[in-house]
Amino acid sequence: MALMVGACSTTPGAPVAGPGEYVVQPGDTLYRIAQRAGRTTAEIARWNQIKDPDQLEAGQVLRVVPPGAATAAATPPPRSSGADKARPAPAPRERDPVVPPASRRSDWGWPSQGAVIAGFNGNSNKGLDIGGSPGEPVHAIGAGSVAATETMRGYGSVIMVDHGGSYMSIYTNVGTVGVKQGQRVQRGQKIAEIGSAQGGRAKLHFEIRYRGKAVDPRLYLPAK
Numbered sequence: 001m002a003l004m005v006g007a008c009s010t011t012p013g014a015p016v017a018g019p020g021e022y023v024v025q026p027g028d029t030l031y032r033i034a035q036r037a038g039r040t041t042a043e044i045a046r047w048n049q050i051k052d053p054d055q056l057e058a059g060q061v062l063r064v065v066p067p068g069a070a071t072a073a074a075t076p077p078p079r080s081s082g083a084d085k086a087r088p089a090p091a092p093r094e095r096d097p098v099v100p101p102a103s104r105r106s107d108w109g110w111p112s113q114g115a116v117i118a119g120f121n122g123n124s125n126k127g128l129d130i131g132g133s134p135g136e137p138v139h140a141i142g143a144g145s146v147a148a149t150e151t152m153r154g155y156g157s158v159i160m161v162d163h164g165g166s167y168m169s170i171y172t173n174v175g176t177v178g179v180k181q182g183q184r185v186q187r188g189q190k191i192a193e194i195g196s197a198q199g200g201r202a203k204l205h206f207e208i209r210y211r212g213k214a215v216d217p218r219l220y221l222p223a224k
Helices: 030-037 041-047
Strands: 021-023 061-063 116-118 128-131 137-139 144-152 156-164 167-177 190-194 203-210 213-215
Touching (some): 021 030, 030 144, 041 061, 041 144, 041 156
Antiparallel strands (some): 021 061, 128 203, 144 156, 156 167, 167 190
16 A cells, blocks of 8 residues: 655644654544545544544644554565575565455344435445435434534535444434444444435445445445
8 A cells, every 4th residue: 555645844843744644634534634544533542542523633743554664664674594595485464455345244234224215336426325304213224433413614524433343334314313432332222313304315325345445335234
């Protein structure tokens, strides 16, 4: 994965990102930073000892790769002896796939009961639009920890749940939010309600992301 390098400034004393680091910009959130880095919010928070993601400050330098990963490539290998030359070079490690193999999850369920009115295409729609009525419950698809609850322009209230294993579920166009950041949730637990109608019809926009990349939810949720 290409290492992220934060925007640099010519202003004396301005923070500069080193290998595997990122300089927080005005308006950044931990979720957006993790998404660009292809990581989860939990990983970024752990590597930087962040206890309150809402307290990010512009100019703050964050590590966006595992500790040691950014410097390993910059460290020259020790000088080898003649005996070492006879040894075969170790096979290169295979990088984890950006997108995992599609596999239905027996421990996940659907976030709402409505019909799918717009499917995933990876471009204009990175998830599913599920029809419903304002006030209908929105459920967590599986066990996890609430990574963020925030308001985003064009999406209304947004809830993000970290399920571990680099998987994140995202629920947007919700009205009343019933969970808080850091709270543990279980499969089927009500976490919100569908918000008011937008464009003539109320709906839940739902996404599943793996290492920050959107995947087709229908490949992981039970057949419906």
